[in-house]
Amino acid sequence: xxKEIAIASLAALAQxxxxxxxxxxxxxxxxxxxxxxxxxxxxxxxATLSFHLKELKSAGVVSCVRRGRSLIYHAHYEQxxxxxxxxxxxxCRGAVTH
Amino acid sequence: xxKEIAIASLAALAQxxxxxxxxxxxxxxxxxxxxxxxxxxxxxxxATLSFHLKELKSAGVVSCVRRGRSLIYHAHYEQxxxxxxxxxxxxCRGAVTH
DNA sequence: TCCATAATTCTATAATAATGGAAATATCAA
DNA sequence: TTGATATTTCCATTATTATAGAATTATGGA
Numbered sequence: 001x002x003k004e005i006a007i008a009s010l011a012a013l014a015q016x017x018x019x020x021x022x023x024x025x026x027x028x029x030x031x032x033x034x035x036x037x038x039x040x041x042x043x044x045x046x047a048t049l050s051f052h053l054k055e056l057k058s059a060g061v062v063s064c065v066r067r068g069r070s071l072i073y074h075a076h077y078e079q080x081x082x083x084x085x086x087x088x089x090x091x092c093r094g095a096v097t098h
Numbered sequence: 099x100x101k102e103i104a105i106a107s108l109a110a111l112a113q114x115x116x117x118x119x120x121x122x123x124x125x126x127x128x129x130x131x132x133x134x135x136x137x138x139x140x141x142x143x144x145a146t147l148s149f150h151l152k153e154l155k156s157a158g159v160v161s162c163v164r165r166g167r168s169l170i171y172h173a174h175y176e177q178x179x180x181x182x183x184x185x186x187x188x189x190c191r192g193a194v195t196h
Numbered sequence: 197t198c199c200a201t202a203a204t205t206c207t208a209t210a211a212t213a214a215t216g217g218a219a220a221t222a223t224c225a226a
Numbered sequence: 227t228t229g230a231t232a233t234t235t236c237c238a239t240t241a242t243t244a245t246a247g248a249a250t251t252a253t254g255g256a
Contacts, residue, residue, distance in 0.1 A: 003114075003117070006117070007112055007114060007117060010108050010109075011109075011113075013185075013189070014105055014108035015213090016101075019101070019104070022189060023189065026188065026189055027191070034232080035234090045215080046216090047215080047233090048214075048215055049233095051213095053234095054235095068223065068224070069222075069224065069231060070223095070233080071233065080189050084186055087185075090121055091173075092124070092178050092182060115244090132202080133202075134201095134202060134203075142245095143246050144203065145245080146246060148203065148204055148205080153243090166202085166253065166254070167201055167202045167254065169202080169204090198256090199254105200253105201255105205249085205251085206250085207248085207249095208247095209245080210244080212241105212242080212243070212244085213242070214239100214240080214241070215240080216238100216239095217237095218235105218236085219235085221234070221235085222232085222233080222234095223230105223233105225230090226229090
């Protein structure tokens with residue numbers, strides 16, 4: 001993973017509403033969640049949530065597909081795994097936790 | 099790891115100068131690096147770097163001790179490992195990368 | 197004590213990010 | 227084709243973060 005992408009991914013998740021939204025999507029799995037379902041679950045105005053979903057999407061940690069009137073969002077597990085690998089590789093050298 | 103601490107750690111690393119500084123500290127290992135050595139390596143003005151080191155410190159991903167006139171900074175591997183564990187636990191469920 | 201060095205804090209400025217109402221766009225159903 | 231629903235984009239406002247020169251604090255040596 002490129003450093004720039006790692007920074008963008010870290011920034012995407014370093015905000016409460018976005019981390020909460022992302023965690024909901026991880027829980028939801030392959031089914032995904034509609035933007036409105038996330039907004040309701042997080043009690044966040046649609047416009048605000050839409051802004052955060054756009055951030056997550058442009059960082060590449062989520063994607064969405066239209067289904068009828070809804071846009072269904074999904075977590076990108078591969079990119080998250082790549083981020084974890086990046087951190088382990090570049091930021092954890094010498095860790096002695098377990 | 100608490101969500102708040104995870105967010106603070108992610109935010110600390112989601113900035114180029116700070117990620118670069120942190121990676122230098124990881125490379126340096128137990129020896130650590132003086133603030134001035136990091137500033138020189140990154141070609142960043144002392145005041146700017148000091149601001150970023152304070153951010154890293156308040157997020158708990160680095161610490162420092164005085165040695166003579168210098169402040170020697172060290173990476174906190176345990177907290178980084180805890181962050182990686184947090185992400186794996188909460189944000190990677192279902193990952194199928196390898 | 198006085199000077200040089202190392203780093204931080206102070207301060208102002210510029211840049212970026214977050215918030216949410218209102219308007220616009222897309223889709224479906226009757 | 228009209229109306230209801232889902233969501234985004236537009237926009238203005240507020241809040242937070244980053245930058246770096248100048249002043250300040252801390253330390254060690256002559």
